[in-house]
Amino acid sequence: MSWISIISQQIEKAFDKIRPPFPVIPPLLLICELYRRPGLSAMALTSAIIRRLPEAGIETGVNPDGSPNKINGFVRIICEEMVNELKNNARVSCALEPGNVMSVGTGSNAAGPVVVHSINTSFSKVLGILH
Numbered sequence: 001m002s003w004i005s006i007i008s009q010q011i012e013k014a015f016d017k018i019r020p021p022f023p024v025i026p027p028l029l030l031i032c033e034l035y036r037r038p039g040l041s042a043m044a045l046t047s048a049i050i051r052r053l054p055e056a057g058i059e060t061g062v063n064p065d066g067s068p069n070k071i072n073g074f075v076r077i078i079c080e081e082m083v084n085e086l087k088n089n090a091r092v093s094c095a096l097e098p099g100n101v102m103s104v105g106t107g108s109n110a111a112g113p114v115v116v117h118s119i120n121t122s123f124s125k126v127l128g129i130l131h
Contacts (some may be wrong), residue, residue, distance in 0.1 A: 016086075016105065027113060039131075040083050040086060040130070041083070042076070042079045042080040042083040045079040046072075046075055046076045046080075049056075049075050050071075050072055050075055050099065051077070059071075060072055084131050090130045091129065092128040092129065093125065093126070093127055094125070094126040094127075095123055095125060095126070096123065096124040096125075097123065097125070098120055099119055099120065101119065101120040101124065102117070102118070102119050102122065103117070104116070104117055104118075105118070
């Protein structure tokens with residue numbers, strides 16, 4: 001095994017420990033969380049970033065000479081463009097495993113009404129947009 005392979009495997013192991021996989025959340029809890037969230041906001045994002053800039057040693061108040069601080073406006077513009085790009089151009093791709101989509105329907109035949117149960121038997125691709 002080459003030294004590059006060994007180093008890359010070590011780096012991959014480190015990332016696996018730093019960033020574990022997203023936990024599986026039951027669909028009911030996801031739906032509850034969905035209706036609780038306020039949505040993506042450029043102003044909320046701007047405010048959160050500006051509030052944390054002092055952690056990086058970046059002043060957010062008026063400059064020492066009394067001139068306006070342009071960092072805050074710069075952050076606002078970046079946030080507005082990021083949110084605009086996400087809301088207007090982002091696409092979400094999802095995959096559904098077999099057995100995840102179930103439905104119940106009604107039909108009829110010569111004997112009368114019939115209840116039909118169905119389930120997806122193959123992988124499905126789902127596309128969505130951010131709103």
